[in-house]
Amino acid sequence: MPMRLRAVAGLVVPVVIAMAFICESTPARAETGECTTWTAQILNQTDATRFVSALLSGQDSLSDDPELICEQLRQSAAELEDAVDELALHQRFAEAHDRLVAYVADHPDSSSHLLAKVEEFRVWDAQERLPLVPAPAAKHLFTHSTIIQTRLAFDRDFESAGYDKWMVTTREFASILQQLYDRKYVLIDIRSLVAGSPGVALRQAEIRLPAGRTPLILSFDDVNYYTYMSKDGFAVNLTIDDDHEIASTYRDDTGKLNIGTQQDVVPMLEEFILQHPDFSWRGAKGIIAVTGYEGVLGYRTQPANKQTARYATDMADVREVVRLAKLRGWQFASHSYSHGSGWFDKTATIGAVRADVARWKAEVEPIVGQTRVFIGPFGTIWNDGDARRFALVAAGFDILCGVDAAQTIRVTKSSLTMGRLNVDGFRMKRTPALLAPFFDVRSTIDPARPR
Numbered sequence: 016m017p018m019r020l021r022a023v024a025g026l027v028v029p030v031v032i033a034m035a036f037i038c039e040s041t042p043a044r045a046e047t048g049e050c051t052t053w054t055a056q057i058l059n060q061t062d063a064t065r066f067v068s069a070l071l072s073g074q075d076s077l078s079d080d081p082e083l084i085c086e087q088l089r090q091s092a093a094e095l096e097d098a099v100d101e102l103a104l105h106q107r108f109a110e111a112h113d114r115l116v117a118y119v120a121d122h123p124d125s126s127s128h129l130l131a132k133v134e135e136f137r138v139w140d141a142q143e144r145l146p147l148v149p150a151p152a153a154k155h156l157f158t159h160s161t162i163i164q165t166r167l168a169f170d171r172d173f174e175s176a177g178y179d180k181w182m183v184t185t186r187e188f189a190s191i192l193q194q195l196y197d198r199k200y201v202l203i204d205i206r207s208l209v210a211g212s213p214g215v216a217l218r219q220a221e222i223r224l225p226a227g228r229t230p231l232i233l234s235f236d237d238v239n240y241y242t243y244m245s246k247d248g249f250a251v252n253l254t255i256d257d258d259h260e261i262a263s264t265y266r267d268d269t270g271k272l273n274i275g276t277q278q279d280v281v282p283m284l285e286e287f288i289l290q291h292p293d294f295s296w297r298g299a300k301g302i303i304a305v306t307g308y309e310g311v312l313g314y315r316t317q318p319a320n321k322q323t324a325r326y327a328t329d330m331a332d333v334r335e336v337v338r339l340a341k342l343r344g345w346q347f348a349s350h351s352y353s354h355g356s357g358w359f360d361k362t363a364t365i366g367a368v369r370a371d372v373a374r375w376k377a378e379v380e381p382i383v384g385q386t387r388v389f390i391g392p393f394g395t396i397w398n399d400g401d402a403r404r405f406a407l408v409a410a411g412f413d414i415l416c417g418v419d420a421a422q423t424i425r426v427t428k429s430s431l432t433m434g435r436l437n438v439d440g441f442r443m444k445r446t447p448a449l450l451a452p453f454f455d456v457r458s459t460i461d462p463a464r465p466r
């Protein structure tokens with residue numbers, strides 16, 4: 016008899032009765048299909064007690080629909096996972112670890128995803144006790160959403176040259192992550208670069224890491240899945256898969272919509288850290304920078320769409336993705352509302368900048384939450400002393416990131432400014448030496464790129 020049943024010997028008789036009921040009423044399709052846990056649960060008898068308890072307490076969870084049972088099991092795993100992620104977010108890794116270990120012991124058919132998380136929490140907890148030394152200056156790299164189908168992105172239409180310049184492919188990004196990890200970079204939270212009171216007495220904080228590790232920040236711009244890119248081999252949104260992982264929705268070669276974790280930057284980094292938890296320092300992930308004019312994360316949540324049939328669903332779905340991403344340690348950043356050309360040629364007036372910030376705060380902040388981080392569209396964060404820069408800081412964005420190959424960090428009393436190095440076709444083709452400290456361009460660059 017499994018240990019769990021022995022522990023609740025008083026329930027054994029009802030369990031057997033209920034088992035007979037369950038087996039009799041189980042449709043044959045429970046044996047086949049995507050979710051085979053139904054049969055497995057019965058045979059293992061692990062969750063039988065749960066069903067019986069529900070039955071005895073009069074709850075309505077003993078369905079004879081295997082798909083519904085599967086959904087309920089997934090739901091309970093997801094709820095547990097959210098609870099341990101919440102602990103981890105508050106750096107309570109040991110508690111998160113122990114709770115997950117207990118759950119997995121009771122659920123022998125737990126997904127490989129949950130099993131990997133046990134190790135993730137163990138590693139992040141152990142990091143606290145490692146000997147630390149002052150780390151070298153933090154580095155900051157950024158990319159955009161990855162090209163999944165190079166054939167579509169590089170089809171020589173008028174967008175092709177832009178994609179070749181400003182994007183990386185999925186294949187390149189996978190290789191870059193592995194090389195960053197092999198070269199002992201470790202992801203940190205950008206907020207850990209500063210200490211003191213925001214806005215009045217900010218100061219640079221010392222980063223301490225195990226000897227030989229270099230702190231790294233990764234940010235991803237325009238994670239909006241703009242409509243102009245939708246037919247060019249990019250994902251169409253971020254979503255949550257059946258394993259409660261952050262995934263992307265993308266079209267396969269036949270044009271069919273799929274959900275996967277190996278397509279696009281956010282799920283790929285999430286999955287990579289799950290397999291290599293020590294790539295993250297104490298649970299830090301990346302920064303997702305979004306505009307607002309076409310909604311957020313592939314959901315068309317801009318007010319112009321309020322009358323559409325899918326608006327309410329889109330709004331609920333995007334909030335759920337954001338909630339999960341934040342629970343998993345991701346940061347969100349404003350990338351301006353409009354990404355307007357006035358930021359490119361620097362002609363935007365102070366009024367235009369203020370209006371842009373106000374619109375982002377009104378439409379996007381309710382979805383992604385408050386953030387201190389502003390990532391300048393076209394790299395523009397305005398010069399020191401410029402009223403347009405004051406407008407950003409005054410709006411609460413006291414961590415400002417532009418584009419600067421040297422990745423300079425500057426801290427004043429009121430703000431942290433950090434330059435970022437763009438990882439894209441332009442850099443790989445024109446100035447590979449700048450990328451050499453991070454990865455080997457020659458072996459990384461996708462042969463599918465135009466020559």
Ligand SMILES: [Zn+2]
Nearest residue numbers: 236237392393
């Ligand atoms: Zn941008």
